[in-house]
Amino acid sequence: xxxxxxxxxxxxxxxxxxxxxxxxxxxxxxxxxxxxxxxxxxxxxxxxxxxxxxxxxxxxxxxxxxxxxxxxxxxxxxxxxxxxxxxxxxxxxxxxxxxxxxxxxxxxxxxxxxxxxxxxxxxxxxxxxxxxxxxxxxxxxxxxxxxxxxxxxxxxxxxxxxxxxxxxxxxxxxxxxxxxxxxxxxxxxxxxxxxxxxxxxxxxxxxxxxxxxxxxxxxxxxxxxxxxxxxxxxxxxxxxxxxxxxxxxxxxxxxxxxxxxxxxxxxxxxxxxxxxxxxxxxxxxxxxxxxxxxxxxxxxxxxxxxxxxxxxxxxxxxxxxxxxx
Amino acid sequence: xxxxxxxxxxxxxxxxxxxxxxxxxxxxxxxxxxxxxxxxxxxxxxxxxxxxxxxxxxxxxxxxxxxxxxxxxxxxxxxxxxxxxxxxxxxxxxxxxxxxxxxxxxxxxxxxxxxxxxxxxxxxxxxxxxxxxxxxxxxxxxxxxxxxxxxxxxxxxxxxxxxxxxxxxxxxxxxxxxxxxxxxxxxxxxxxxxxxxxxxxxxxxxxxxxxxxxxxxxxxxxxxxxxxxxxxxxxxxxxxxxxxxxxxxxxxxxxxxxxxxxxxxxxxxxxxxxxxxxxxxxxxxxxxxxxxxxxxxxxxxxxxxxxxxxxxxxxxxxxxxxxxx
Numbered sequence: 001x002x003x004x005x006x007x008x009x010x011x012x013x014x015x016x017x018x019x020x021x022x023x024x025x026x027x028x029x030x031x032x033x034x035x036x037x038x039x040x041x042x043x044x045x046x047x048x049x050x051x052x053x054x055x056x057x058x059x060x061x062x063x064x065x066x067x068x069x070x071x072x073x074x075x076x077x078x079x080x081x082x083x084x085x086x087x088x089x090x091x092x093x094x095x096x097x098x099x100x101x102x103x104x105x106x107x108x109x110x111x112x113x114x115x116x117x118x119x120x121x122x123x124x125x126x127x128x129x130x131x132x133x134x135x136x137x138x139x140x141x142x143x144x145x146x147x148x149x150x151x152x153x154x155x156x157x158x159x160x161x162x163x164x165x166x167x168x169x170x171x172x173x174x175x176x177x178x179x180x181x182x183x184x185x186x187x188x189x190x191x192x193x194x195x196x197x198x199x200x201x202x203x204x205x206x207x208x209x210x211x212x213x214x215x216x217x218x219x220x221x222x223x224x225x226x227x228x229x230x231x232x233x234x235x236x237x238x239x240x241x242x243x244x245x246x247x248x249x250x251x252x253x254x255x256x257x258x259x260x261x262x263x264x265x266x267x268x269x270x271x272x273x274x275x276x277x278x279x280x281x282x283x284x285x286x287x288x289x290x291x292x293x294x295x296x297x298x299x300x301x302x303x304x305x306x307x308x309x310x311x312x313x314x315x316x317x318x319x320x321x322x323x324x325x
Numbered sequence: 326x327x328x329x330x331x332x333x334x335x336x337x338x339x340x341x342x343x344x345x346x347x348x349x350x351x352x353x354x355x356x357x358x359x360x361x362x363x364x365x366x367x368x369x370x371x372x373x374x375x376x377x378x379x380x381x382x383x384x385x386x387x388x389x390x391x392x393x394x395x396x397x398x399x400x401x402x403x404x405x406x407x408x409x410x411x412x413x414x415x416x417x418x419x420x421x422x423x424x425x426x427x428x429x430x431x432x433x434x435x436x437x438x439x440x441x442x443x444x445x446x447x448x449x450x451x452x453x454x455x456x457x458x459x460x461x462x463x464x465x466x467x468x469x470x471x472x473x474x475x476x477x478x479x480x481x482x483x484x485x486x487x488x489x490x491x492x493x494x495x496x497x498x499x500x501x502x503x504x505x506x507x508x509x510x511x512x513x514x515x516x517x518x519x520x521x522x523x524x525x526x527x528x529x530x531x532x533x534x535x536x537x538x539x540x541x542x543x544x545x546x547x548x549x550x551x552x553x554x555x556x557x558x559x560x561x562x563x564x565x566x567x568x569x570x571x572x573x574x575x576x577x578x579x580x581x582x583x584x585x586x587x588x589x590x591x592x593x594x595x596x597x598x599x600x601x602x603x604x605x606x607x608x609x610x611x612x613x614x615x616x617x618x619x620x621x622x623x624x625x626x627x628x629x630x631x632x633x634x635x636x637x638x639x640x641x642x643x644x645x646x647x648x649x650x
């Protein structure tokens with residue numbers, strides 16, 4: 001088959017012929033992929049910024065395609081069983097696309113229980129855009145932050161896959177949802193998709209300006225962390241839940257504990273999700289007819305161009321890889 | 326009556342004759358105090374390190390005494406009603422002893438609903454040692470961190486009132502409970518009271534040494550915050566709950582978000598508690614016959630000496646003030 005192989009870290013992926021995968025265990029199946037999608041994880045692995053890298057490896061956590069006569073998508077969260085509050089021991093827990101070969105290929109081997117029917121309202125490319133971001137967003141927003149329609153929500157940094165999915169879920173729930181971004185164009189797009197409003201986090205005192213307009217926030221979803229995190233607790237309401245699923249700007253600095261305890265805040269780490277959350281996410285997406293926002297679609301042979309697009313940070317939505325016959 | 330009055334910040338309390346309090350609202354009663362206890366709050370107010378200071382004021386949040394023919398203690402958490410997840414608007418929520426006059430006096434005016442019978446196994450002085458620390462510890466440990474007997478617990482910094490109460494509750498619950506302190510003598514005392522063990526947080530790599538002995542922790546109770554907080558997440562187990570009720574070493578710095586989300590951690594701010602939590606705390610203390618650890622008892626006229634003892638940080642347990650006839 002054709003696959004995008006990472007031969008070693010910090011090099012371009014090599015799109016080339018490799019042997020087709022075969023099931024190793026009876027519980028495994030081979031999915032014929034039609035579309036895949038990129039995640040920041042792929043970029044970090046390529047840049048050598050991820051734990052447990054082994055090469056060569058076929059990257060890619062998100063994929064949709066055919067299993068027999070069924071259109072299917074893949075839950076990339078492997079061995080995190082239904083209902084468990086956290087993943088099993090790190091050595092047992094795996095995300096598809098490292099250490100096991102991933103979805104940037106014509107075929108992928110996965111546990112049968114990680115394969116789900118595609119929600120009917122989604123195309124193959126939309127389905128491929130859903131799994132990792134859709135699961136991560138579902139867990140952080142609903143399982144962890146217990147979002148309700150009465151909450152005022154802030155999605156801090158709109159544009160990435162998880163942030164956009166969390167945003168779409170919050171809007172679908174009926175919650176008043178605000179966004180931040182460095183880009184006025186992204187804020188505008190979010191407002192078109194149902195945001196109550198947004199503000200550039202590059203503006204001086206954006207936190208004060210935002211609460212003047214919106215009030216305090218009951219749920220805040222963040223993947224930046226860093227020095228800016230201290231502002232998030234300031235604009236949080238009493239009893240607010242702040243979900244963290246990333247840390248792109250580094251360690252949290254200058255977080256004032258008195259605000260955390262006086263406001264009875266909940267700072268909740270979350271990443272990926274369990275099998276039950278994946279199934280519930282698919283139900284939710286089907287019920288609300290949510291379509292993942294797709295930034296751009298590239299053919300597999302242009303995967304390096306697609307990774308470059310992700311690295312630029314200019315995307316609004318998922319970067320999808322079409323896998324042709 | 327005789328009372329310990331703070332005439333202005335950063336001066337010694339003045340123990341002198343003041344007018345007896347009288348009920349202002351029908352819902353209020355006057356308790357004849359027999360004992361009071363100090364909290365760090367009193368010290369911070371005296372040092373001017375607290376929001377909303379007004380003078381003159383009688384300090385003191387903890388008290389026990391007589392109401393008619395009943396022996397009673399006082400819940401210092403005023404207007405935080407049963408079951409509410411967080412206190413009402415800051416302007417409505419009050420802690421006894423600022424802005425309203427507190428318990429370092431012969432009489433105090435309090436809402437009738439904040440007065441409770443003293444658990445039978447407690448002396449007047451033990452009862453006075455219980456309310457603020459006992460409530461804060463109950464909420465952070467049970468309501469917020471959902472402690473169970475299967476959890477391994479770390480009380481970070483043993484010796485203060487809340488830390489010791491949380492420690493005693495955890496031991497009573499049957500949880501394996503460890504402590505840290507800068508003082509070997511305090512660690513030894515904690516082991517005598519049921520700790521599985523302890524370590525000095527002044528030792529190099531105390532976190533690694535501790536987990537080598539104990540394993541990872543499911544519940545961590547902290548009031549230090551600061552630069553050391555980053556170590557607490559490293560020794561936290563997957564899905565751990567870290568309760569913060571103080572911030573004596575300043576803002577949290579260097580907190581690695583990747584640990585927070587990979588381990589699916591819960592960082593939970595908590596202070597004081599609601600009326601239902603206070604009642605449940607009294608039940609728990611009665612059922613397990615828990616007696617607050619008393620460091621030392623001073624007569625009211627030596628209240629400044631008592632505050633100095635608190636400032637020294639040498640105490641192990643509550644500093645109690647006896648109020649004589």
